[in-house]
Amino acid sequence: MPNENKEMDLLWEVEEIAKVIGRTPRQTFHMLKTGQLPAKKVGGRWVAERGKLISFFLETAA
Known part of the structure; x- marks a missing residue:
């Protein structure tokens, strides 16, 4: 059973999301x-x- 905490990599603050x-x-x-x-x-x-951010951009580009 995979560790769910590792799968949920949260980005806090605008600067981190921007990177x-x-x-x-x-x-x-x-x-x-x-x-x-x-x-x-x-x-x-x-x-x-x-x-979710990465998936969002991959779906948008397709």
């Missing part, structure tokens, strides 16, 4: 705020799951 998607923090913040990325705001901080 993964190859955008500036400003571009990323705009995408987050307008709902263009699969992420949520938790306690005033943006959080996204790395796997």
